[in-house]
Amino acid sequence: MNNKGLINLCIALLVFSSAFAQDSTLVKKEPWYRPDYATIQFAGNIGFISLGIGYQFFNNRINSEILYGFVPASISKTENINTITFKNTFPVINKKHKIITTTLITGFAVSYETGNNSFVKLPDKYPDDYYRTNAFHSTFFIGAKAHKDFTDTIIIKGIDFYSEIGTVDTYLWYAMSQKINPTKIFSLSVGVNLYF
C-alpha cells in the first residue's frame, strides 16, 4: 500500500494552497492569519467532536481547515484519542435557492494522532523498516452543504450546515484491493461552519 505517497501528495497540496493564502488575504486587507470561518464537526474519523478554523482560498474553490478532534475514553473504549487534522474541501457545484445556497462538496483530510500506541519515528527496539509510521491517516469524503448569508448581523456573516460520507485511506485500499462490501468502509459526519 502506498500510503506514504498519498500523504506526501496531500501535504504538497496543503503547502501549495497555503502559499496562495497571502494573495487572497491581500484583497480582503485583513491580517493573513485571520480565519474566514470556525467549524465544528461530529464524527468522520477525525474525532467524536472536532473544532477548527477555516480559510477560503482561490475565490472559494478550496476551503482549508485545521481541526482538533477529540474522542473521550468513554466512547473510544481505550484512551482519549487526540487528532490534529488538515482538511481540504472542494465545492463542486453550487445551486442558489431563494435564501440559501446548496453545494456538492468533496475533499480529503490528513490526520495526525498522538498517543494510542501510534508513532512517527519507529521506536529503537525494532529493526529498520519493521513498521511504517501509524500516526497518520488520510480520509476522503463527498457530501453536501447548505449555506445561508446573514446580512443584518455584525459578528456572524453566514452559516453552513454540511454532511459527508467518508472513509479512511487504509479502509479504501482494502475495499479496492479485496472483495469487501463497500458499505462496510463508509461512515457519516455532520458539521457546521460559522463565517465571520
Add this chain to the structure above:
Amino acid sequence: MQLSNLLDKIKLLTLSIVILLSGCDKIFEFSPYEANVKEECKNTTAKNLHLIKDIQIDSDTFKFAFVTDNHYHYDNLKTVIEDINKKPDVLFVIFGGDIADQALLKEYEIFYDIMKNLNKPYLTVIGNHDYNSNGEIVYKQMLGDYNYSFEFNQNKFIIFDDIVWESNKKPDFEWLSTQLTDNNKYKQVFVIAHIPPFSDQFDGNMEQTYKSLMQENNVSLSIHGHIHIYSFRNVYNDNVSYLTVPWLKKPTYCIINVHNKTFDIELIEL
C-alpha cells in the same frame, strides 16, 4: 414556505443517506484507533471453546486446520475458509496470529465477518501486528485471553502469547511451564505461538527457555506463523517438531492429522 420546502429536502437527503449507510456496522465513526468492539463480536474465544467442547468423536484420529498471518489478504482468507468448510473431517481451525496489519478495529471486524462463514469453531493466538495501535485492547475484547489452553480428545492444546517487542513484555514462561506440568495426562501436547523461538524477537535466553520447556514436557508439535514460509522439522534435534505455516499472501494453510500418539502434516496450496 421556501424554507420549509428546503428543510424537507434536507430531511429527505439525510434520511436516504442514513438508509444507504444502515448496511454498515456504524453510521458514525470517530477514529481508526477506536476500540469499541460491538457486543455481538465479544468473547469469541470463549464461545468457540464451548463449541469445541460439544464436539463428540469416537476415534483417536481427528484433524484440525492451521491458518495464519492474514494481515490484509482477506480474499485469500475467504478462499481458505471456503475450502475448509468443504472438509467435514477437519473439526476446528486455529488461526496463528497477525489477524490484522495495523491492528485497527476495522481490520479485526473484517476478519471477524469472514470467519463467521466458517462452519466449525475457530481459535486464535495473538500475533505481533495484532498488538499495534489499540489492537491489544481490541483483541482482548473481541477474542479474549492472550494465553489459554483446552483439551480435545485427550490431547492438550496450549495457546501462548510470545510477542515481545509490540507487547512490551516478556512471554509468560511461568504460565507456560505450569500448563505443561500435567502433560503425562494427555496423549499429545500441542503448543501454538505466533513467533517461532528461532525467529526475531526471541533472544538467546528466551529461545533456550522455550526449547527446554518443549523438550522436557513431551510436546509433540510447536506450531507457528510469523516467518511467512512453510517449514516442518526438528529444529533442535530433540523429540519436538516445529511447524511454521505460510502467510495468506497465497491461499495456503496446513491440516494437522492427529493420531493416537503421532501426527502428520498436510500443506494445502489452493
